[in-house]
Amino acid sequence: NLLVNPDRLVLDLFGVGGEALPAVAVDDVIVEKIRSSPFDEQTMRLVFDLNASTGYRISPWPEGGLEVEFNYLLADLGLEIADGLAGLWLEISAEPEFRLVYLEDPDRLVIDLQNTTLIGSARNIPVEHDRIARLRASQHLPSTTRIVLDLLKPVAPLALQAEDSRFMLPLFAGSAAEAEAFLAELEPAEEQKAVEPVKKAAAGTGELAGLVIAVDPGHGGSDPGAIGHDGTFEKDIALAVSKFLGELLQKAGAQVVYTREKDVYVSIFERPELAIAAQADIYVSVHTNSHIKRGTARGTETLYRAGDQISQLLARSVQDELVKAITLIDRRIWPRDDLAVFNGSTIPAILVEVGFLDHPEEEILLKAEGFQRAAAEGIFHGVVRFFDEIKEAGGLGQ
Ligand SMILES: [Zn+2]
Numbered sequence: 001n002l003l004v005n006p007d008r009l010v011l012d013l014f015g016v017g018g019e020a021l022p023a024v025a026v027d028d029v030i031v032e033k034i035r036s037s038p039f040d041e042q043t044m045r046l047v048f049d050l051n052a053s054t055g056y057r058i059s060p061w062p063e064g065g066l067e068v069e070f071n072y073l074l075a076d077l078g079l080e081i082a083d084g085l086a087g088l089w090l091e092i093s094a095e096p097e098f099r100l101v102y103l104e105d106p107d108r109l110v111i112d113l114q115n116t117t118l119i120g121s122a123r124n125i126p127v128e129h130d131r132i133a134r135l136r137a138s139q140h141l142p143s144t145t146r147i148v149l150d151l152l153k154p155v156a157p158l159a160l161q162a163e164d165s166r167f168m169l170p171l172f173a174g175s176a177a178e179a180e181a182f183l184a185e186l187e188p189a190e191e192q193k194a195v196e197p198v199k200k201a202a203a204g205t206g207e208l209a210g211l212v213i214a215v216d217p218g219h220g221g222s223d224p225g226a227i228g229h230d231g232t233f234e235k236d237i238a239l240a241v242s243k244f245l246g247e248l249l250q251k252a253g254a255q256v257v258y259t260r261e262k263d264v265y266v267s268i269f270e271r272p273e274l275a276i277a278a279q280a281d282i283y284v285s286v287h288t289n290s291h292i293k294r295g296t297a298r299g300t301e302t303l304y305r306a307g308d309q310i311s312q313l314l315a316r317s318v319q320d321e322l323v324k325a326i327t328l329i330d331r332r333i334w335p336r337d338d339l340a341v342f343n344g345s346t347i348p349a350i351l352v353e354v355g356f357l358d359h360p361e362e363e364i365l366l367k368a369e370g371f372q373r374a375a376a377e378g379i380f381h382g383v384v385r386f387f388d389e390i391k392e393a394g395g396l397g398q
Pocket of ligand 1: 218219225226234288
């Protein structure tokens with residue numbers, strides 16, 4: 001039990017007898033002292049005298065004993081603005097894990113610091129900035145400090161940086177997509193280093209033997225793609241489904257070329273180049289969807305290169321088999337002439353939007369490994385069916 005006045009954590013250990021142990025003076029920012037005393041014959045009581053009321057986690061050790069972990073402490077925070085660029089600084093006892101969620105009506109960016117306690121009262125600070133109106137912070141849950149930026153125009157957080165005794169979260173003046181384009185232009189050399197060299201698996205003897213398939217997990221690195229209600233990143237779902245898909249394709253004898261195999265940024269112009277370099281027969285991009293009115297749309301759709309019948313046939317097969325496998329709403333196949341991953345090559349190309357990550361129910365599905373595997377199987381069956389149909393029609397005609 002966490003008690004107040006004074007702040008202390010009381011742990012009753014049932015089935016533990018014996019004498020009180022000497023008190024331990026800790027004198028840390030959180031814990032002042034640990035005391036123990038027999039509460040009754042069966043119960044040993046531990047009292048942690050605290051300097052601040054704070055969340056905690058108790059984990060039993062398998063070999064006996066237990067561990068009590070207290071939250072990180074967020075002593076202070078604020079916005080630093082220089083030349084119109086804003087950065088959120090955090091004076092915190094360790095690098096926090098955080099989740100980002102954009103909310104609308106009114107527009108705001110929510111940053112949840114996990115396992116963190118805010119020292120002092122809630123903050124509500126007006127900001128003089130053309131994009132940010134206000135900075136708020138409060139203890140949302142015992143385990144979570146919530147920071148909210150009330151936005152006038154979009155900002156996109158970049159990578160967290162350690163600075164002397166604090167952490168800085170730079171805020172790009174623009175949307176996540178604009179931040180991506182900016183980063184791509186700023187550091188083309190550095191970003192390219194992150195790209196894995198093209199890999200080809202040994203050719204097998206299965207039903208896809210002799211074929212090269214480019215698998216393109218959407219987004220990655222500094223570009224999270226869509227962000228779910230619960231903070232799930234599209235880039236992570238896309239990579240997971242792509243890897244399951246790649247395994248199935250390889251088992252069927254295909255050579256698989258990934259445009260990325262890790263959480264790295266690869267530009268949308270470079271992705272089709274990788275497929276061309278590997279002489280891929282088809283190009284399958286894996287994404288999850290989002291709607292401009294968050295959470296209002298659901299279902300599966302497959303985009304394909306406009307005016308390209310082979311791509312359309314591939315989209316038809318994959319959409320049918322994917323919907324059969326995961327049973328989300330069958331939205332449509334959709335010709336597109338405006339996507340760089342299609343326009344960068346003439347390889348038959350599709351982009352699968354498995355489901356809507358901004359729909360809370362579909363986010364739960366998309367996060368589940370079983371669902372990711374089912375989606376990969378659906379796409380795989382669509383690819384196999386496509387090549388069967390092509391074979392019947394007399395080949396790809398290349
Ligand atoms: Zn996407």
